[in-house]
Amino acid sequence: MKVTRYFPTLLALPVFCLQAQSDFSFGEAQQMLTTYCAACHKGKTALAKFDIERYQTLNSVLAEPRRWTTVLNRVRDSAMPPKGSPAPSLELKDKFSNWLDGTLRKSACADGISPGLAFTRRLNRSEYSSTVRDLLNLHVNAGHALPADGAGGEGFDNAVETLFLSPIHAEKYLEAAKTALGYAVKEPRSRKVFLNTAPGAGLTPEQAAEKVLAEFLPRAFRRPVPALEQQKFMDLFRVAQKRGDSYDESVLYAMQAAMISPHFLFRVESANNGREPARLNDFELAARLSYFLWGSMPDKTLSDLAAEGKLQDAAVLREQVARMLKDNKSTEFAESFVEQWLGTRELGRDIKPDKKLFPEYYDEEIASGMRYEPILFFQEILANNLSLLNLIDSKFSVLSNKLAKFYGFPNKDLRQQPKHYDLPENSRRGGIMTMSAVLAVSSLPNRTSPVLRGKWLLDAVLGTPAPPPPPNVPELQDNKAGAPPKTLRERLETHRQNPVCASCHNRIDPLGFGLENYDVLGRWRTEDSGKPIDSKGVLPDGSEFDGPDQLKALVLKKKELFLRNLTSKLLGYALGRGLTLEESCTVDQIIEKLEKTDYSAHTLVNEIVLSIPFRYKAGTVANLPVQYTETSNRD
Ligand code: HEC
Ligand code: HEC
Incomplete structure (x- = not known):
């Protein structure tokens, strides 16, 4: 290698x-x-x-x-x-x-930025499904029966910390491979890609199988496969032939073995046994790139570039990034990253708006429009290389017609598929903070919670998470019958009078007050419990705002915090693990570049892909770097 x-x-x-x-x-x-x-x-x-x-x-x-x-x-x-x-x-x-x-x-x-070690990591469930889809050109969800993955590192489910293989996995993988191959063999579109040679004119079954596997194995293992290794799979073909299996069955038998091999199920990077960091080899780089931006295996273009030794070239990498971000497969990346970053994946799962109070959510088109808005918005920014500051505030969103109506916007055309939508003047929307999916996951099922929304902002936007609440905090009192009703804000003021509570809640609640004009589903409202909503807030540093537009303006002023958070999260996602202290310097360098390129989305992705942590692996002899973003703080 x-x-x-x-x-x-x-x-x-x-x-x-x-x-x-x-x-x-x-x-x-x-x-x-x-x-x-x-x-x-x-x-x-x-x-x-x-x-x-x-x-x-x-x-x-x-x-x-x-x-x-x-x-x-x-x-x-x-x-x-x-x-x-x-x-x-x-x-x-x-x-x-x-x-x-x-x-x-x-x-x-001080010693330059050093990368992490090479890794061996199991494909997570969605990577597995997408990889099988691309390997067999088959549109079934092959991984649906696999156990769900945990989250680690920067909080994403592609983190190396969580991806090991249990016996239950092994069995399920065999099932999944059999099922997928069973479908694919009957599908002409699939056969064209993975089983395109049959014994016939001039070819013995042995020769045909040899040809098929010589194409299949390098795709499955995402690297060249030496002849000796290929022979092991040919042996399996022969075993099946001997016992009387048909040609198709025999080839599938060998392929099945490949699809439960660690070389398929795991992304294997060769260890760097030296002292100095070394570049990933071309195929390892192609795999990192494709699992980052597509959540799937490299396509032919990437594999060819790797085989030609061209992929390490910075200009080629940039070109590939732009191509990959335009490809539909990047929706998967946008979905996986955005939903985990913003927490919107929980909407409709662990977090469900109350069915009686908010029946509108139970219209499927509304629910899916809500869910996809932040994802497609992020993808639009990436695909068109727009400014990342759009994430904080923007003049457009990506809306389905029903969602536009739900927000009270004029119907532009009658299509169900979400598309780019220029927001009307004074829309009170724009950016992720005022999207209904976000406002809903940071609410309780039956009412808004400025505390949860403030916590969400600190975490997802500013990257300065609130410390977890102490135990035994009394719940908020419901409005009592007979007594004059209080707004949520008034009820929360009471606990902020206690200095112990205020130490946290002075940081958390004001941010959330800025969003009180949005109900549980993110619709605009002006009253709570019959009284006008007060959406003023003061942050601990003394800055004041009134309402969501001013809150966004304030966040824009603190854009370094936001960019640092986004960059750290995306770098952590790209690497599939938590960042080290040194890698936080990579983050600084990237932010510097962003400032010089008007916060261009491609700069962010390009700089991550070109960074030392992404392209290099540490020598096993070198000292291991310290984790920076780890939650544990004991030395
Ligand atoms: C160390 C920080 C911290 C301190 C101190 C703290 N809280 Fe909290 N509190 C939080 C966080 C974070 C949440 C969000 C809860 C969650 O993550 O589920 C929260 C949630 C709450 C909620 C729920 C809000 C809602 O919408 O239902 C109430 C009520 C509350 N805290 C009251 C108090 C009171 C009263 C005190 C003082 C006795 C207090 N808290 C002290 C951090 C803190
Ligand atoms: C009035 C007492 C008090 C003062 C003053 C105080 N702390 Fe603390 N500190 C605590 C308590 C109690 C804890 C443990 C609870 C917690 O982690 O929130 C703590 C925890 C910490 C921790 C977490 C340690 C760890 O590794 O988990 C750090 C760091 C810390 N304090 C730093 C400081 C610094 C820096 C200052 C001065 C700027 C300071 N503290 C002032 C009471 C105090």
Whole structure:
């Protein structure tokens, strides 16, 4: 296998994230910790075993990047010091955070950005289905009977952490392969692709099978298959022939074996046993690319480019990205990424609007229009290389006719299929935050919840998730019969008067108040419990807004947070795992490029595909990088 050596020039990559705040020193950081944290985090009795006395030198900080990443997040989120304790000024807090962030990354990126190890990873259920579809040119959902996959890494179900093979899987895979091949052999369209040679004029069954398998196996294994390996499958063909199976049956027997082989079920990357990072080989790169953007196997164009050794070329990669994003197969990527990122996959599954209160949701066309809006919107942005800031606010959406009507927009034409839709003036829509699917998954079945919507925004948009709620929090009181009814906002104000509750809810609730004008299904409303809706909010940093349009404008001002979040999520998705601290520097570099290209969607995808973590694998002898986005914060 051809593995290109790691070029020393990579070490000299400009690392933009290096600029630590020069107007702040370690001494000043220590002083801030002593003033605002020592009361609870000093000496043997330090809370959460975070003892600031253990860190007398900068190196002692750098030696525990995970812990200090937690410190950074807690301070940045205003979760520490807790509400009620003396807190640093906003300015000091920012200086400290920027200093710590810069310092941690500077240290992590000092030696250039190193990639993760090569991996061996099972195809997840939807990748499996799509791969069988493309391998056999067969439109059945071959993976429907397989067990569902968990989520790991950056929260996606293609994460290496969750994809191992259980015995129950093995049996189901055999079933699935048999069934799919059984259908495909009867389908002329499929046969043309995977079984296009029969014994006949001039060919013995043996020769015909040889020819068929020589085409099938490299497609199934996504790499060239050496003659010796191919012979093992020919042996199976011969066994079947001997016992009297027909030609078709015998070929299928060998193919079935290929389809339960780890080389098919797993994406196998060869280990890099050196010390230096090495490039993936061309076929491994083709597979990473196609599973990233199509959730399926490479097509002929990609495999041919890999075989010709052209795929490593940056210009070729960019061209392929543009081609792949235009292809319909990218809907699958958009669906998988967007639904997991925004949480909208749960709509209609774990999260169902109340049937009596919101019967409109139970119109199938409305429900599916809602579900597909964010997916098709994202795909439209990618396919046409639009600005990523459209995700925050936009002048268009992708709507079915029924959904447009549901939003109260004029009918433009009478088609059922969702399509690009230019929003009317003052539509109060645009961007993902005001899409009904999003507003519905961040609601309770019977009422809106500013808390859940605020939490959703912090998580999906700003990438600064709220800490989980403490146990035993009393539920919100329902409006009592007889007493004057209160709006949800009024009921929530009560708990924000308690400083313990306010430490979190001051961050969470105001964002959600900005969206109170949307009901559970995301329809515009002006009243709650007979009173006008108050959609004003103040964020912990003092910024104020009134209503969704101003809320979006505020988020646009914080677009670095959004872009960092989106880029981290997409890079994590592309790599199929959680990011390392060093990879957060890759994220910084990408953001820098985005700023220079008007936030072009292709820049984002291209830069991910061209990045070192995506194209290289670490040597097994090298030190392994530290996870940055892991939730566990114990060293
Ligand atoms: C009034 C007491 C108090 C003060 C002051 C305080 N903390 Fe905390 N801190 C806590 C408590 C209680 C916990 C454990 C509960 C939790 O994790 O929220 C904690 C947990 C933490 C953790 C999580 C440790 C881990 O690894 O899980 C970090 C980091 C932290 N604090 C940093 C700070 C910093 C930095 C400051 C000063 C800017 C600070 N804290 C000030 C009470 C305090
Ligand atoms: C550490 C952060 C934190 C603290 C402290 C906290 N909460 Fe929460 N709270 C949350 C989060 C996050 C949620 C969202 C719940 C979820 O994820 O399901 C929530 C949800 C709620 C809800 C449900 C909202 C709804 O629409 O039904 C109520 C009520 C609530 N909290 C009240 C309180 C009260 C009262 C206190 C103080 C005694 C408190 N919380 C303290 C984080 C916090």
